[in-house]
Amino acid sequence: MSFLNKERHEHVLLMTMSSPDTRNALTSDEQFEEFEQSCAEINDDMSVRAVVLTGEGSAFCAGGNVKDMRDRTGLFSGDPFDQADAYRKGIQRIPRAIYALNVPIIAAVNGPAVGAGCDLATMCDIRIAGERAMFAESFVKLGIIPGDGGAWFLPRAVGFSNACKMAFTGDPVKAQEALTMGLVSEVVEEENLVSRSLDLATSIANNPPHAVRLTKQLMRSSERASLDELLDKSAAFQAVCHAEPDHQEAVAAFFEKRLGEYRKS
Numbered sequence: 369m370s371f372l373n374k375e376r377h378e379h380v381l382l383m384t385m386s387s388p389d390t391r392n393a394l395t396s397d398e399q400f401e402e403f404e405q406s407c408a409e410i411n412d413d414m415s416v417r418a419v420v421l422t423g424e425g426s427a428f429c430a431g432g433n434v435k436d437m438r439d440r441t442g443l444f445s446g447d448p449f450d451q452a453d454a455y456r457k458g459i460q461r462i463p464r465a466i467y468a469l470n471v472p473i474i475a476a477v478n479g480p481a482v483g484a485g486c487d488l489a490t491m492c493d494i495r496i497a498g499e500r501a502m503f504a505e506s507f508v509k510l511g512i513i514p515g516d517g518g519a520w521f522l523p524r525a526v527g528f529s530n531a532c533k534m535a536f537t538g539d540p541v542k543a544q545e546a547l548t549m550g551l552v553s554e555v556v557e558e559e560n561l562v563s564r565s566l567d568l569a570t571s572i573a574n575n576p577p578h579a580v581r582l583t584k585q586l587m588r589s590s591e592r593a594s595l596d597e598l599l600d601k602s603a604a605f606q607a608v609c610h611a612e613p614d615h616q617e618a619v620a621a622f623f624e625k626r627l628g629e630y631r632k633s
Contacts, residue, residue: 371399372406373424377566379417379573381410388425394484395433395442400461407465417573417580419469420565421492422476428501431483432459437510455515459484463517466491467588470581472572476565477501477552480540487518490525490551493584496568497543497552498561505531509538524591526551576614576630 373386383406385392394400410416423429436442443454466473466488475481475492480502489495489503505522507514514522514535523531530549534541543555556564572580582605590598609615614630621628 370402371396372402374406377570379415379577380420380566380569381416381418382420382422382562382566385421385423385429388423388427390433391425391427391430391480392423392485393430393433394459394462394488395436397458400458403462404465407469411468411470414577416471417575417577418471418569419473420476420562420569421473421488422478422562422565425479427479427485428475428477428481429485429488430480431485431487431506434510437512459516462488463491463521470584471577472569472580472584474565474569476561477503478558478561480504482506483514484516484518486534487514487516487521490518490521493587494568495525495546495552496561496565497546497555498558499543499555500558501543501546501552501555502540503534503546503551504538504540505534506538506540508536574627576612576618576628578612578614579609579618582609 369386371385371387373384375382375384387393410419432443437444443458444451446454472494473492474494474496475489477489477495477497479498479500481489482502482504483506486503486505505514505518507518513519519531519535522535525531526534526549530551541549541551543552546552547555554564586598586602586605589601593601614628617628617630
């Protein structure tokens with residue numbers, strides 16, 4: 369059975385983690401491979417212009433399986449060299465795949481996002497929280513560290529001081545506090561969470577797809593490029609955009625006060 373249940377809403381893909389009995393814990397090579405494969409398929413499909421990721425049941429994602437940690441099985445078996453290799457070849461495939469995703473991805477956080485689940489939310493470009501959402505960078509509570517890239521993603525989501533507070537204490541952050549610190553962009557009523565996230569994704573998908581994809585590349589580049597490097601890349605991308613037929617269609621739609629009809633679909 370697939371872990372990621374997929375539904376198309378025109379140019380938006382809704383992906384739902386579908387293991388409510390485990391609170392959508394991330395534990396198996398099959399799950400890691402499915403994230404990797406799904407992101408690759410999205411990158412190859414120009415008809416997908418935005419993605420929404422959410423969880424089935426009461427939790428967004430409970431992170432790793434603490435029982436496996438206790439029993440030292442699965443990802444947590446073997447000696448330290450085996451475990452380091454298991455992280456690199458296992459759960460770390462998810463951040464690499466999501467980071468390489470060419471289209472915007474929105475996390476619709478429907479409940480607790482704990483440990484690797486919190487990090488999974490921060491891997492997404494935008495986060496919308498339901499009122500029952502909760503975030504916990506809780507690794508230190510178990511005597512471990514964020515082995516899936518959380519120390520890279522979290523400071524970029526909330527700033528260094530807030531990231532340190534979350535990571536050093538492991539304490540939970542409720543939805544309204546997450547909104548205050550910038551961890552999420554909106555908090556909505558639980559029953560409206562997916563529909564609001566789909567609406568936001570649709571508003572993104574209504575834009576020329578080449579411009580959205582190139583804008584995302586620039587936003588990612590800004591995390592590590594100098595201003596001069598980013599300006600040079602922006603100039604090159606802008607020249608490409610001006611040559612795109614979809615640019616002419618977007619300008620025409622602007623003056624005619626209508627939605628554009630873009631060719632890459």
